[in-house]
Amino acid sequence: MSTQILERSTTLPSKEDSALAQEASRAIATKQPTELKVRLDDGQELVLPKSATRLIAHLLTEMAQGNAVTIIPIHAILSTQEAADYLNVSRPHLVGLLEDEKIPFHKVGTHRRIRFQDLADYKASSEKRRREIMEELAAQAEEEDMGY
Secondary structure (H helix, E strand, C coil), X not given: CCCCCCCCCCCCCCHHHHHHHHHHHHXXXXXXXXXXXXXXXXXXXXXXXXXXXXXXXXXXXXXXCCCCCCCCCCCCEECHHHHHHHHCCCHHHHHHHHHCCCCCCEEECCEEEEEHHHHHHHHHHHHHHHXXXXXXXXXXXXXXXXXX
């Protein structure tokens, strides 16, 4: 099983792709299917799992809005640039996080590699901490009757 990102280059959907995605997204949304049945050109019908149905509906919605989508398997191993792109930070900042042991990594030769699961865990804990700080600030502002 490959541990690399499925598609290295992400491209924006064309106008035609967006239009098709919008039509398909609307059809799926109006039906609220718990499972998706797909009919292949040869007539074979497949039933997709519920989780795949939700993923496809989300994918089509994003494409319909003209957004590019990249799927990363949870077991993927990322380069520092891919990890930085995922966190929306600079590569040097990410390397600093790695060296400060905030995100686990391993080396392949001289290259740092990061498990996507570790990156996702870091992102979730970082966002949770940000929310907690904002709640603390809001509570302080309320205590001080700052009018927010």
